[in-house]
Amino acid sequence: MIKEKINVLVTGCGGDIGQSIGKILNEYNLINNLYGCDISDKNAAKFIYTNFFLGLPCKDSNYISNLEKIVEEKNIDFIIPVSEPELRFLSKENINKIGNSELIMASSVALEVGFDKLKTADFLKKENLPFPITQTVANIDSVEKFPVIMKSRTGSGSSTVSIVRDNDTFIALKKGNSDFIVQEFLEGDKGEFTCGVFRSRSGIIRSIILKRELMGSFTGYGEVIENQEISQLLQNVAEKLNLIGSINVQLRLTSKGPVVFEINPRFSSTVRFRHLFDFKDVEWSIEDVLGIPISDYRESSVGKKLYKGFNEYIE
Structure with a gap:
């Protein structure tokens, strides 16, 4: 009951x-x-x-x-x-x-894949989805083409992410960072995107695409956009992961199309903004677990913008 x-x-x-x-x-x-x-x-x-x-x-x-x-x-x-x-x-x-x-x-496979950036790239490659070339730093003695991205394989946030443009910096970062990965630098002046993806137990898939600008490690500004190629990629990711629940997918739009570089298997820092844009994945997740009908999604927010602000509290 x-x-x-x-x-x-x-x-x-x-x-x-x-x-x-x-x-x-x-x-x-x-x-x-x-x-x-x-x-x-x-x-x-x-x-x-x-x-x-x-x-x-x-x-x-x-x-x-x-x-x-x-x-x-x-x-x-x-x-x-x-x-x-x-x-x-x-x-x-x-x-x-x-x-x-x-x-x-989020369901178990999404958690396992998303919390390991090497597994994320390997998953995308295995499922014939666009992927950034990714290797563990231990397997690389030198870099053939700069720039590359170096970051913690299991860390979160942008504090451990570096754009490496020369071999001296690569060697310096390699020392003492055995858990780091070296990832292809995704060119693309069309921008970076953070995307909410929800999939219910019955297979209902919903997504929202935000073209973003970072403020530190957080999305400081974003705009809801519509892109069928990205939407299809997000649907494919959800299906291949056999996702149940909500995740956040980060990607860049390159000359070869959208390429996912990170999957965060949790609610995102933009969760409140997405909710205000009617992408109510927190409520949908609760409704799904309760076994009651998922609330409607009114996809009417294209063009709307978010701005990260602050509240002050005193006592």
Whole structure:
């Protein structure tokens, strides 16, 4: 029997994604009680989540048992894990339920492929999808053609990403960075795109394409665009991954067409903007797990723009 209202816990809610999800769920009519926890209270999440509390890091031996206790005490129906360390841990341990609470996150293959940038490139190649030539740094003594991209195979964000234009820089970065990959630099003055992709358990696929400009490691500006070639590629990626849930796909539009260079198997930092553009993948994910009809998607946001802003909170 489906409950009219549900209790949801968002873990790792202190970051920008967790705060954005909190704003979405505070307005969602299926929510009874919304809880949020983070390993730190020195963030603005406590102003967004009325029921905010400190949690344990996933490396703590009591991480799961602590969540089981919270699920029972608060009668939590669903947990949305947000932080990448948590998602990596839960994926590695093949955990999709804690106590009586089901986890809302991308399906296992998407997690496995997306959290390893070499596996991402290998997956694309295997499935005959456009891919950037990618190798581990340990397998390369010298680079034949510059520039190349060097980045952590398993890291997230842009802090570990470098455009390398000469051999001296390559050798310097190679030292002490054995987990790095060397990736083809994707030329293309047509821009970089961040794309939301959702696929339901019944196979409904929805996507949104944002042409973006970065502000640090985040999308600071973006515009919703329409591109059938990109849309078809996103559909192919979702199908080949046998995706269930929501992911974020990053690509560049090159002379040979769109090429994916990263798959983030989680809700994106643009999740709130996408929600305002009617791409409501957080709500759809909850509806899908509940087994109720997925809300309609009104694809009417082409040309709309997003601008990353800031809120101030004091106490």
